[in-house]
Amino acid sequence: MRTQRFRLIVGILVVTIALGVILSTNQVVEAAGEVNLMTWGGDFIPRAIISEFEQETGIKVNYKEVTSNEDMQSLLEASPGQYDLAVVTDYMVDILRQNDMLAVLDKDQLPNYANINPVYHGAYYDPDDQYSIPYAISISFLLVNPGAVEALGADPITSYHDLWQEELANNVVLIDWSVEIMGLVLKSLGYEYNETDPAKVAEAREKLFALKPNIMRFETNTPEDSLVNGEAVAGFMYSNQAVKGVQSRPELAPVFPTEGMPIYIDSWVMSKDAPNKDGAYQFLNFIMRPEIAARIADLTKFTSPNKAAEEYLPEDFKNNPMLNLADEVVENTSFYIGVDRVMDEYEHIYLEFKLR
Amino acid sequence: MQTFKRNILAVPILVWIGLLVGIPLVFVFVLSFLSRDSLGNIIVQFTLENYQRVVDPIYLRVFLNSLLLALLTALVTLVIGYPVAYITANLEPKKRAFSIGLIMLPFWISSLLRTYGWMILLGNAGIINNVLLAIGVIDRPVPMMYKFSTTLIGTAYMLVPFMIVAIFNSVDKLDRSLLEASYDLGASKRQTFFNITLPLTIPGIAGGFTLVFIPALGLFYVSDLLGGGNTIFLGNLINTQVTRGRNRPLAAAFSIAMIIVALLVISLYSKVAKDDREGLFQ
Numbered sequence: 079m080r081t082q083r084f085r086l087i088v089g090i091l092v093v094t095i096a097l098g099v100i101l102s103t104n105q106v107v108e109a110a111g112e113v114n115l116m117t118w119g120g121d122f123i124p125r126a127i128i129s130e131f132e133q134e135t136g137i138k139v140n141y142k143e144v145t146s147n148e149d150m151q152s153l154l155e156a157s158p159g160q161y162d163l164a165v166v167t168d169y170m171v172d173i174l175r176q177n178d179m180l181a182v183l184d185k186d187q188l189p190n191y192a193n194i195n196p197v198y199h200g201a202y203y204d205p206d207d208q209y210s211i212p213y214a215i216s217i218s219f220l221l222v223n224p225g226a227v228e229a230l231g232a233d234p235i236t237s238y239h240d241l242w243q244e245e246l247a248n249n250v251v252l253i254d255w256s257v258e259i260m261g262l263v264l265k266s267l268g269y270e271y272n273e274t275d276p277a278k279v280a281e282a283r284e285k286l287f288a289l290k291p292n293i294m295r296f297e298t299n300t301p302e303d304s305l306v307n308g309e310a311v312a313g314f315m316y317s318n319q320a321v322k323g324v325q326s327r328p329e330l331a332p333v334f335p336t337e338g339m340p341i342y343i344d345s346w347v348m349s350k351d352a353p354n355k356d357g358a359y360q361f362l363n364f365i366m367r368p369e370i371a372a373r374i375a376d377l378t379k380f381t382s383p384n385k386a387a388e389e390y391l392p393e394d395f396k397n398n399p400m401l402n403l404a405d406e407v408v409e410n411t412s413f414y415i416g417v418d419r420v421m422d423e424y425e426h427i428y429l430e431f432k433l434r
Numbered sequence: 435m436q437t438f439k440r441n442i443l444a445v446p447i448l449v450w451i452g453l454l455v456g457i458p459l460v461f462v463f464v465l466s467f468l469s470r471d472s473l474g475n476i477i478v479q480f481t482l483e484n485y486q487r488v489v490d491p492i493y494l495r496v497f498l499n500s501l502l503l504a505l506l507t508a509l510v511t512l513v514i515g516y517p518v519a520y521i522t523a524n525l526e527p528k529k530r531a532f533s534i535g536l537i538m539l540p541f542w543i544s545s546l547l548r549t550y551g552w553m554i555l556l557g558n559a560g561i562i563n564n565v566l567l568a569i570g571v572i573d574r575p576v577p578m579m580y581k582f583s584t585t586l587i588g589t590a591y592m593l594v595p596f597m598i599v600a601i602f603n604s605v606d607k608l609d610r611s612l613l614e615a616s617y618d619l620g621a622s623k624r625q626t627f628f629n630i631t632l633p634l635t636i637p638g639i640a641g642g643f644t645l646v647f648i649p650a651l652g653l654f655y656v657s658d659l660l661g662g663g664n665t666i667f668l669g670n671l672i673n674t675q676v677t678r679g680r681n682r683p684l685a686a687a688f689s690i691a692m693i694i695v696a697l698l699v700i701s702l703y704s705k706v707a708k709d710d711r712e713g714l715f716q
Contacts, residue, residue, distance in 0.1 A: 146677050173473050248577075254663045255678060295580045296663030307559040309579070418474050418680065425679060429492050432666050433499070 112138045113357040116150055117165035117344075119143030122214070123365075124377040131364050137357045154179055158351040162358040168343045168413055171210045172203035180209040181348040187359040190366035193386035197408065198343065202415055210345035211362060214380035217341045217403065217411055218253065220333040221302060221320040226311040235312055237336045238266035242285075246292045251304040251313040254296035256428035257417055258340065260286065262314060265337040271412055272420045283427045290434050305330055316342075317400050318379050324400070332400050334407050341411035343383070375401070466686035474680035484687035493671070493688075500668040501695070503582075503589065503657075504650035508597075508643045510590040515597035515642060520631075522598070523605035534602070537595050545592060549659050552588055553579065556660075580662025588656040593649060597642035604638020605631070640706040648696045668692055 117123060120143075128139045142161070144150050147170040154161055158179060166174065174180050185191055194212060204210045222235045232245035241250055252259055261271045263282045273279055294310045297303075302323030304310040315323075324330050348358055364370060372390030375382035381403055382388075388396070396402050469479045487493065522533045540548060555561050556578040563575040578584060608631065616626040654669030663670075668688065675685035 148677055148680055173475075176473055177475065254658075257678075293664070294662070297658075307557060309558040309577075418472055421679060422681070425674070426490075426492060429496070429666060429671075432664065433492065433495055 111136065111357070112140060113163065113354055113361050114140045114142065114161050115163040115165075115361070116142035116144050116153065116161055118145065122165065122378060124374055126377070127365065127370060127374055130370075131361060134364070135357075135360055137354075137360065139361065154349060158349045159353055161349050162352040162354050163361065164347055164349070165213050165344050166347060168201065168203045168345065169415075169417055171345050171347055174347060175204065175209050179350060181350045181352060181355070182208045183211070183348060183362075184359070188363050188366070190363050193366055193368055193371070193384050195383050195385040198383045201343065202413060204345075210347050211366070212343045212345050212383035213365075214344040214375075214378060215341065215383055215403075216317045216344075216380055217339050217407070218258070218314060218316050219320065219339050219400075220335055221305055221313050221315055221323050221330055222333050223305055223308075223311045223327075223330055225329060226308070230311065235333055238262050238314075239337070241292060241312060241314075242266075242289060243292075246312065248292065248294045249311045250289075250292045251295045251297055251301045251310040251315075252293060253301060253314055253316070254298045256424045257414055257421060258314075259428065260420075260424045261340060261414060263289070265335070268337065271340065271414050272416050274420055279423065279427075283430075286427065286431050287434060290431060296432075302326075317381070321379050321398065321400050334410070336410075339407075339411045340414060341408070342413075344380075462686045462689055465683055466690050468683045470681060470683060476682060481683075484684045485691075487684060488687050488691050496666050496668060496671055497691070497695075499665060500651050503586065503667060504647045506586055507589040507593060507650040508646045510586065511594045511597040511646050512639060512642065514590070515594050516601055516639070519598045519601035519638075520605050523602050523608075534599075537598050540595065546655060548592070549588055549656055552584075552591070552660055556584060556587075579660065580664050582661065582665060585657045585661035585665075585667075588660040589650045589653050592653060592656065593646040596645040596649075600642030600645055601635060601638040604635040604641070608634055637707040640703050644699055644703040647699055651692060651695065 115123065123141060125141075128141065131137070132139055142153075144153065147166050150164050150166055151170060151174065154164060154174065155177070171180075188211075191211065198212045198215070199207050220235060220238070220241075224234060226249075227235055227246070230245045230249065232243045233240060235241065252262075257272070260282060263286045264271060264273050264278070267278070267282060267285060269278050269282070273282070295301075295304055300319070301313045301315040302319045305313055305323050306326045313323075320330075320332055324332070346362055348355065348362075352358055365374065366384060368384060368386035369390045371382050371384035371387035375384075375387065376392055376395050379401060381401055382391075388402075391402070399407075465476070466484055467480055467482070469477050469481045469483070471477050518537070522530055522537075525533060553560070557563070558575040558577060558579070560578075562578070563572075566572045567575065612630055612634070613626055616630050621629065651667075652669040654667065654673045657663070657665065657667050657670060672685045672688050672692070675681045675688065679685070
C-alpha cells in the first residue's frame, strides 16, 4: 500500500516535470512571433491598441505589469534576454544606459520616429537620442480650489511660495516623496532641483520645516481625492491626477507655479539582448503612427510627444491645458537630474520633517 | 527509527521553509553588508555603513515610533479581545462556532479594501461625520483622519482576530473544575476571575501579544493610508528605501534590525509560556 502510494507520487512528479520541460521549450520555439514588453500596469499601454497591432501583424504581445522603475531594472538585469521592450522613466533610461543594458535603436527601421516633437530630443538621459523614444509626458503642478482658498482668507495661489500662508493650516496635500518635496521648496526659494550646495540645502530644510503646519496629508497615489472631497484646498500632484480631480469637481483649477515644475518623460527602451528585435521595431513604429499616438494619449490621459498626433486629438483633450501643455509651461519645467547624489541627504531631512 | 518515520512528514515543510524563507533571509543578511555605487547599483564590497546608519538618532526615533505603535496596538487588541474571547469560549457549541466564524469573516476581504473602508467611515466627508452633521450633533466635520490614533485604529482592527483566537484557545482549555472549586470555597466571580482565570490564561495573552506586536511593526500601508503619511514607521522606511530610495542594502539592514526586535519579543514570550504546554509554539 505504502509503496503504491509512493510510486503514484513519483509518477505525478515525473509527469509534471516532463510537462514543464515540454511547455517551456515550446515557448522558446514560439518566441519568434512574440514581443515581450514590460511597464506599469493599469492599461498604461492600452490593451485595445495592443490587440490592433496583434491583428495587423500576427505578432503576439506579452504585457508584463510591473510596479516601479526599480522592479523593471531588476527584471531586465536578471534576464536581459527575456524582454524586448520596456517603458521606463527618464532617470532610469540614464541608469540602464550607463549599465549597458540597452540596445542602440536603428532609426532606419523606425520611419515614424520623425513624428516625435524635436522639443523632446537630446534630453540629459539620452543626449544623442540613441537609446530611447519618448512615450508619455507628465508634469507636476498645483491643483487648487480657488473658492475655498478665498474662504479661508488666503491670497490666491499662483506659486509654491503661496503654500506657506498661515491661513492654509492643515489644508495642503503633497506627493509623498523626499526628492519631489525638497524640489518644491528649492524652487520656491529660486534654486534648482537636487541642489547640493550645503548653504542652500540648509535654507531649504528650514523652509520645509515651516511648511509642516499646513500639511494635511501626504499621498502619492490619489492626492486629488482630498481636493475632491474638500478636506484640502491645494495639492501638489502629477498631471494625470489633477486631470482626474478636475473631472470629478470642475471648480478645481490647475496652477502652474511661476517658479517652475518638474517634468517626467516615460520612454521606450529596447533590451540589448532582446530576443525579437524585428518585432519590437514593428511595434515601436506602429505606436508612433499619428492616429495611434493620439488614441493612446486620449486613453491614458498623458501628454503625447508625437507632434503629428496633435491633429487627431479629440477637442476636449486639445483644449485641456493640463494635457495639451502650452509651450511656455513646458519651457518652465526641468528634470530631476542626479537623484542618487542627493537622495540620502534629502531622505534624512524629509524624515526629520515628518517626525516633527 | 520509529521517530524518524513519524518525522518524515515534516521533511517537505522543512525543505519548503529552508528554500523560501531561509535562502531569502541569508540573501537579506548578506545584502545588509554590501555597498552601492553612484547609480544605485549594488556592489560586492563589505561595509558596516548601513548598520551605522540604523543607529542614527533620527532612525532610532522611527524605531521608537514603531515600537510604540506595536505596543499600543497589542494593548488595545488585548482590552477589546479578552472579553470577546472569554465570552465566546463560554458559549454553547453552536453559538460559539457562529461567533468564531464572525471573528474570521474579515479575512475573506482584502485588508487593503478594509483599510479604504475605514477611510470612508472616518473621512471629513465620511459616513460618521455626515451622520453627526445631519442629526445636528456637530456643525462642522470633526477631523478624524491622518493622525497617529487613526493608524492605531487601523492596526488594532486589522490584528484583533489574532489576539481573540490566541486567548480563546487558552480560555477554552481552562479546567472548569478549578473554577467550581473556587466557587465552592466561597470566592466571588470577580475573585475567581482575577485569581484563577486570568493567571491561567496568561500564556494565551502572551501568545496573542506576540501575534499582534510583530505584524504591527510592518503594516506600512495602514499608516500610509489612514495616517496620511504624517509620521513614519519601520515598514514605511523599508518600503521607501527598497523602491524609490533605491537603497536595498540600507533596507536590508533595517529588516535585520526589525527581525532582531521580533526575536526579542518571541524570546520574552517563550519565557512567559515556558512552564505551560498551551503556548503557541508547543
